[in-house]
Amino acid sequence: MPRIACLLVPDLPIAAACRADPDLAGRPLALSAGTGTHAPIVAAAAAARACGVRVGHTVAQALAIAADLVVRPRDETAERSAVRALVDVAVSLASRIEAAADGAVFLDAAGAAHLVPSEAGLATALVARAARVGLAARAAVGASMTVARLAALHATEVVPAGTELGFLAPLPLACLAPPPAIAATLERWGIRRLGDLARLPVAEVATRLGPAGAALVRAARGEDERPLAPQALGGPVEEAIDLEYALDALEPLLFVLRGLVERAVARVGLEGIGIARLGLALGLEDRSRDQRTVPLAAPTRDVKTLLTCLRVALEARPPRAAVERVVLAAVPEAVRAAQIGLFTPPGPSPERLATTLARLAALCGAERVGAPAVVDSHRPGAAGVAPFTLGGAPAPPSANGCRLVVRALRPPRPVEVFADRGRPDFVRGEGLGGRVVGAAGPWRVVGEWWSDGAFARDYYDLELSDGGLYRCYRDDGRWFVDGVYD
Amino acid sequence: MPAAVALLDRLGRPGDIRLGSARPETIAYLPTGLAVLDEVLGGGLPRGRITELAGARSTGRTGLACAIAAAATRAGETIAWVDPADALEPEAAAAAGIALARLLWVRPRSVSDACRAAEILLGAGGFGLVVLDLGLSRARSCTARGSEVQGRTAEAERSPHSARAPHGPPESPSWPRLARAAERTRSTLLVVAPRREAGTFAALGLELGARRVCWSGGPGRLMLLEGIDAHVTVARSRVGRPGQALVVRQACA
Numbered sequence: 064m065p066r067i068a069c070l071l072v073p074d075l076p077i078a079a080a081c082r083a084d085p086d087l088a089g090r091p092l093a094l095s096a097g098t099g100t101h102a103p104i105v106a107a108a109a110a111a112r113a114c115g116v117r118v119g120h121t122v123a124q125a126l127a128i129a130a131d132l133v134v135r136p137r138d139e140t141a142e143r144s145a146v147r148a149l150v151d152v153a154v155s156l157a158s159r160i161e162a163a164a165d166g167a168v169f170l171d172a173a174g175a176a177h178l179v180p181s182e183a184g185l186a187t188a189l190v191a192r193a194a195r196v197g198l199a200a201r202a203a204v205g206a207s208m209t210v211a212r213l214a215a216l217h218a219t220e221v222v223p224a225g226t227e228l229g230f231l232a233p234l235p236l237a238c239l240a241p242p243p244a245i246a247a248t249l250e251r252w253g254i255r256r257l258g259d260l261a262r263l264p265v266a267e268v269a270t271r272l273g274p275a276g277a278a279l280v281r282a283a284r285g286e287d288e289r290p291l292a293p294q295a296l297g298g299p300v301e302e303a304i305d306l307e308y309a310l311d312a313l314e315p316l317l318f319v320l321r322g323l324v325e326r327a328v329a330r331v332g333l334e335g336i337g338i339a340r341l342g343l344a345l346g347l348e349d350r351s352r353d354q355r356t357v358p359l360a361a362p363t364r365d366v367k368t369l370l371t372c373l374r375v376a377l378e379a380r381p382p383r384a385a386v387e388r389v390v391l392a393a394v395p396e397a398v399r400a401a402q403i404g405l406f407t408p409p410g411p412s413p414e415r416l417a418t419t420l421a422r423l424a425a426l427c428g429a430e431r432v433g434a435p436a437v438v439d440s441h442r443p444g445a446a447g448v449a450p451f452t453l454g455g456a457p458a459p460p461s462a463n464g465c466r467l468v469v470r471a472l473r474p475p476r477p478v479e480v481f482a483d484r485g486r487p488d489f490v491r492g493e494g495l496g497g498r499v500v501g502a503a504g505p506w507r508v509v510g511e512w513w514s515d516g517a518f519a520r521d522y523y524d525l526e527l528s529d530g531g532l533y534r535c536y537r538d539d540g541r542w543f544v545d546g547v548y549d
Numbered sequence: 550m551p552a553a554v555a556l557l558d559r560l561g562r563p564g565d566i567r568l569g570s571a572r573p574e575t576i577a578y579l580p581t582g583l584a585v586l587d588e589v590l591g592g593g594l595p596r597g598r599i600t601e602l603a604g605a606r607s608t609g610r611t612g613l614a615c616a617i618a619a620a621a622t623r624a625g626e627t628i629a630w631v632d633p634a635d636a637l638e639p640e641a642a643a644a645a646g647i648a649l650a651r652l653l654w655v656r657p658r659s660v661s662d663a664c665r666a667a668e669i670l671l672g673a674g675g676f677g678l679v680v681l682d683l684g685l686s687r688a689r690s691c692t693a694r695g696s697e698v699q700g701r702t703a704e705a706e707r708s709p710h711s712a713r714a715p716h717g718p719p720e721s722p723s724w725p726r727l728a729r730a731a732e733r734t735r736s737t738l739l740v741v742a743p744r745r746e747a748g749t750f751a752a753l754g755l756e757l758g759a760r761r762v763c764w765s766g767g768p769g770r771l772m773l774l775e776g777i778d779a780h781v782t783v784a785r786s787r788v789g790r791p792g793q794a795l796v797v798r799q800a801c802a
Contacts, residue, residue: 447639468645
């Protein structure tokens with residue numbers, strides 16, 4: 064006997080609107096299908112319903128009934144994000160998931176048995192995790208999708224196996240949402256509860272009411288039309304919002320982005336992983352789209368770091384028009400793990416390192432943070448950067464002592480060199496200058512003659528009277544300093 | 550009155566504290582890898598503290614810093630090098646003995662960003678040594694009163710990263726924050742600069758003074774740069790005796 068869990072949010076459009084704008088929670092809120100006073104109300108929060116506002120009223124009628132009513136256009140983008148968030152909650156506890164068209168999510172409860180000790184625990188965990196992503200959800204476990212859904216709607220956590228008929232019997236017929244014609248016929252027959260309907264023979268009902276009637280009887284007995292159909296899930300975590308008016312300044316846009324980032328981080332955090340890359344798609348006022356990818360040095364869940372990276376990306380290349388729609392796609396990736404040695408000092412923890420690398424990349428630029436790498440080149444001063452990871456081998460024991468090290472000047476500084484009988488005698492340049500008190504060279508360094516970057520330089524080590532010890536070279540008659548011995 | 554009595558009970562009454570009764574703090578050291586220097590310093594650089602390595606150009610500061618970094622990576626430490634001047638040569642660092650895979654190289658575009666990067670690294674914890682290399686910077690960067698954004702390169706002036714700095718909030722004091730961050734995570738901050746700037750926030754100050762350049766060969770013969778003799782003086786020490794001096798030979802690779 065399968066055990067199915069159902070996770071759903073009553074009043075999903077209202078919950079999605081409150082998730083996108085938490086200030087709306089608890090207020091008399093109604094959602095309209097479009098703008099204008101004649102637009103119909105399509106969803107109303109409990110506080111609005113308590114004032115008398117009903118679905119089907121126009122905005123003008125609703126405002127006449129409740130003057131303090133908050134009316135917002137329905138945001139299907141936010142609803143899709145909310146449903147995806149529910150799916151993420153389910154994925155964090157089970158592997159066989161089906162997302163229904165109305166926003167309910169079903170999962171195979173047997174797959175979560177190793178994570179939660181009981182079915183009641185599974186329902187509680189689902190609700191708690193949904194709260195983490197900003198949704199007040201309900202969850203229930205039953206023998207079928209129908210039973211689980213009805214149990215969730217009626218605030219019952221678990222319907223034990225074998226008690227389905229007893230649980231369903233007292234429920235009103237309306238909870239199966241029968242078509243109006245069939246509902247009227249059943250009303251004439253005196254069928255008002257699911258228990259009454261379940262006792263009818265399916266074949267007889269099918270003869271009189273057609274396949275829809277037979278399906279209703281099977282649903283009233285807690286039977287599904289088809290088994291759970293798991294879907295392939297994955298890909299980036301998307302959070303989106305349609306703005307009521309176009310934003311033409313960075314700070315308000317970052318304020319909007321903060322909400323999206325926080326929700327994306329909450330969803331990614333359900334699986335204990337980080338965000339490796341951010342995709343930002345902006346719908347602009349001039350009907351064009353601005354798409355960009357924000358790379359991160361390492362997976363992270365630090366909201367401040369992610370916002371800093373987004374700020375840097377937007378400052379570097381601002382959108383060419385005001386922004387009307389924002390879609391944030393977060394590509395999840397496991398935070399890098401590292402084995403800690405028993406006899407070596409503990410390095411930074413992988414997650415702290417990831418956050419640190421991301422913050423440094425936001426501060427300096429991603430290409431300016433990493434492990435230095437020796438480049439396969441004879442060009443003095445050549446340097447490369449490799450991604451920094453934990454666990455590099457320690458340096459081998461060495462008896463080299465202390466080495467004289469060159470500090471590179473990038474790019475090399477041009478200098479004037481006055482020569483006496485072919486030997487450098489006086490050097491003058493930006494930030495340095497003096498008589499040569501010691502010199503060695505020249506040494507010819509030639510390289511990359513097979514490419515456009517060919518060079519042929521005569522190198523000298525020069526000690527000047529200003530106290531500096533420089534690495535200089537002459538290239539095509541011009542002199543440069545490209546390093547200081549320090 | 551009862552409130553005042555309760556407060557005194559909580560904070561301690563005058564006369565309760567006897568000078569000299571506190572147990573001396575145990576200080577851990579990060580060996581420099583140079584036996585003679587470790588002996589003078591009592592074991593190496595104090596962990597969780599700021600150490601300054603100050604000296605004029607070509608006095609051997611970078612060579613000494615590389616030797617200390619190499620010793621740290623030999624001991625298995627993960628280290629970071631904050632390099633606003635983009636002056637580190639990976640080949641020279643590897644020749645000095647640093648395990649490049651254990652070195653995080655950060656190249657901020659300005660000195661003020663370098664101070665922020667050092668604070669981030671110290672706050673992260675796990676870095677046994679963080680080198681803040683202000684080697685050729687022309688200006689004081691992280692004064693106790695606040696960071697002055699000077700010594701900025703032309704590239705930094707053009708970059709979008711630095712463009713927001715002039716319009717941003719004034720910098721808050723950096724040395725106290727750096728010192729607190731180092732102490733909290735037990736990381737050693739080694740500041741390489743032309744002069745000592747951290748003042749009392751540095752636990753150890755090493756000054757490199759007049760050095761002697763060693764050349765091989767002579768008149769009429771091929772001359773080669775052999776190295777320098779760097780003169781190191783312990784100018785400030787909160788944990789040992791200042792004023793001691795030694796000579797460190799730095800040879801060319």
